[in-house]
Structures are given as C-alpha cells and as structure tokens.
Amino acid sequence: MLQRKVDHQRMMADARTIRENISRARGYLRRDDLFRCIESANDALVLKSTGAALGLGRSEVDLLFAELCDEFSRHPRVLAFLESIGISGAAFLRYKAGDETLLIKKLTAFRIKMEESEQREKDREEERRTRQRDEWLALGREHLARKSYPKGKVYLRRVAETYGEDPEVVREVGRLFLDAGLLPEAAEMFALAMERFPGDEQAWRLAIETYDALGEFKKAEALYLDAVKVFGGHPLTFLNIAKFYLKWHRKDDAYEYVSRALDQDPNLAEAKEIREKLER
Structure with a gap:
C-alpha cells in the first residue's frame, strides 16, 4: 500500500515536471527562442521516455506533446530554416507515444544544423565587415598620402564610428591622423580610445605624444600623472x-x-x- 502511494506520488511529480517543461518550451517558441524551446522540449521528452509510468496524467501529457510538435512544425523560422536546407512538405515533428527518443534525435539534429548555419552566417558577416573596414582604411590612407585631407578624414572617421568596438581600430585611425600631422583629429581618436578602453597603454602613450606635439603641456602632464595611477x-x-x-x-x-x-x-x-x- 505504501509503495503504491510512493509510486503514485512519483508519477504525479513526473507528469507535473513534464507539463512544466512543455509549457516552458511553448513559451520560448512564442518568443522565437528556438534553442531554449528545444532544450526544454528535450527535457520533457527524456523524462517521458525514462519514466516507468505516468498514471492518469499520461493522456494529458501525450496531448501536450502533440500540440507542441504541431506548433514547432508550423513556426515560421522552423519552416524557413528547413526549406533552406532542402526539407519541406510533411510536418517536421509528429508526436506518437513511444517515439520520444526519435523526437529527441530530430530536435537535437535540428539545433546542431541551425547552430552551424548561424555560425556560417556570422563568419560571412564578419568577413564582409573586415573587407569593408580594410577598404575604408586603405582609402583613408590613400587620401591622406595625397594630402586630400577632407576625404581621408571622412573615410577614417567612418571606420572609427563603424568599427569602434575594436581598440586597435580606433588607435590605428588616430595613428594615421598623427602621422599625417592632423594632430587635433589624432587627439580626438586617442581620447575616444582611452574612454572606451582605459587599459590600452598604447592609446595613452600616443595621446600624450599628440598633446605634447600640440603644445598642450597641461593635458599631456595630466595624462602622464593619470597613467601612473592607472598602470603603476x-x-x-x-x-x-x-x-x-x-x-x-x-x-x-x-x-x-x-x-x-x-x-x-x-x-x-x-x-x-x-x-x-x-x-x-
């Protein structure tokens, strides 16, 4: 009798946990978070496949799984991705009691392929950004070398504005201005580099050099003394x-x-x- 009560409580707890995971998966699906949806769905499917029994909760759980599979298969991003890899037509997921392991495998394969696709897209975008950055830098250098300063400054400022999350980029733009004798512009870039990346020692050194060349000794002195505080x-x-x-x-x-x-x-x-x- 006692064992039956324990088994019943365990089955009720398993059914409740599965329902919670399915509800969580559907919530992530509505928010367009496919990876977390798959994670929660797989948690529910693993528990269903390893649980000995769910008692009276089985029919409700089976219905919830079927609804989740239908919603997942109709989701626009799921359909678009499947079409992009040559899969279309029948619903991607169909729930059938006993097929939990198969569904786990399908969802896991879907996630892996989508992650690979997204990484390839990120790599392509990074390559495009790198090409664009290098093109603008080259054009900026070319115009500065020709003493076509207005055009050179346009290209180099564009680089700093677009790729300013990279300390080397901001510093390089400042160095190009410094080498061209555009000292106020160089000082502006090094100040930006120090603001965004206070640990960039090279930016500090170049900023001091620039203010020194400008004859702004007070600013150079202040940076020297601050550098001692920051870097020792x-x-x-x-x-x-x-x-x-x-x-x-x-x-x-x-x-x-x-x-x-x-x-x-x-x-x-x-x-x-x-x-x-x-x-x-």
Whole structure:
C-alpha cells in the first residue's frame, strides 16, 4: 500500500515536471527562442521516455506533446530554416507515444544544423565587415598620402564610428591622423580610445605624444600623472615624465621623477645622465 502511494506520488511529480517543461518550451517558441524551446522540449521528452509510468496524467501529457510538435512544425523560422536546407512538405515533428527518443534525435539534429548555419552566417558577416573596414582604411590612407585631407578624414572617421568596438581600430585611425600631422583629429581618436578602453597603454602613450606635439603641456602632464595611477609607476614611465618636464623647463619636477626612476632601477643609464646634468 505504501509503495503504491510512493509510486503514485512519483508519477504525479513526473507528469507535473513534464507539463512544466512543455509549457516552458511553448513559451520560448512564442518568443522565437528556438534553442531554449528545444532544450526544454528535450527535457520533457527524456523524462517521458525514462519514466516507468505516468498514471492518469499520461493522456494529458501525450496531448501536450502533440500540440507542441504541431506548433514547432508550423513556426515560421522552423519552416524557413528547413526549406533552406532542402526539407519541406510533411510536418517536421509528429508526436506518437513511444517515439520520444526519435523526437529527441530530430530536435537535437535540428539545433546542431541551425547552430552551424548561424555560425556560417556570422563568419560571412564578419568577413564582409573586415573587407569593408580594410577598404575604408586603405582609402583613408590613400587620401591622406595625397594630402586630400577632407576625404581621408571622412573615410577614417567612418571606420572609427563603424568599427569602434575594436581598440586597435580606433588607435590605428588616430595613428594615421598623427602621422599625417592632423594632430587635433589624432587627439580626438586617442581620447575616444582611452574612454572606451582605459587599459590600452598604447592609446595613452600616443595621446600624450599628440598633446605634447600640440603644445598642450597641461593635458599631456595630466595624462602622464593619470597613467601612473592607472598602470603603476615604472622606471621608464618616470624617466619619460622627467624628460617631458625638462622639455617644459620644469627642472625641479624633472629631478623628482628622474630620481624616482633611479630609485626603482639604479642602472638606468639615461636617467643617471639626466640627474647628473641637473645636479651641476
């Protein structure tokens, strides 16, 4: 008697879990989330195929499975994908009690093929974007080399706007402006690179170089000091700051930073030379 009660409770629990998974699968299907729909449907099918019995809940579960299979087979994305791989005509899924393993295999194969198709499409789109980016970069370089600056700037700004999620792209556009002597445009790009990718040390270095070349020493100084906070104080960084202050004729500040460089690396020859000159 007790065992019968336990079995009945287990069957009721299995039926409830299957219904919940089917309901979840249908919800994902309505939201056009085919992969999660398949995952939930497979969970329900596995439980149905491994459960010894469902008692009175079997007929309801079978009906729900049949409805889910019909809805899945009529879904526009399912039909479009099946047609794209040469499958059309009869309904893709038809539920029959006892065929749960077959349905699991069909749904799993469908998901794998759709994932492969989507990955191929992503790869094609990435190739297209890469070709377009490289074309615009080449046109930008070409126009800058010809000193056709307005057209060159149009192409390069287009690259930065379209592909600015890549730190190397923004930095490369800034470098091209810098090499062409378009210093304000270069500063703008390096500022954008630092804003989007604050850990990009090269962008910081190039921004400092650009502001230095523009004669905007206050901005260059601020970036140097912020760089020490962000990336830490290194001997070569302190040496570069000291050389920057020398160029700005701030000898006391130069002495402070060259001393910091030598505190960390007493064998830094250039730093030794600068400090000796400052001490004369």
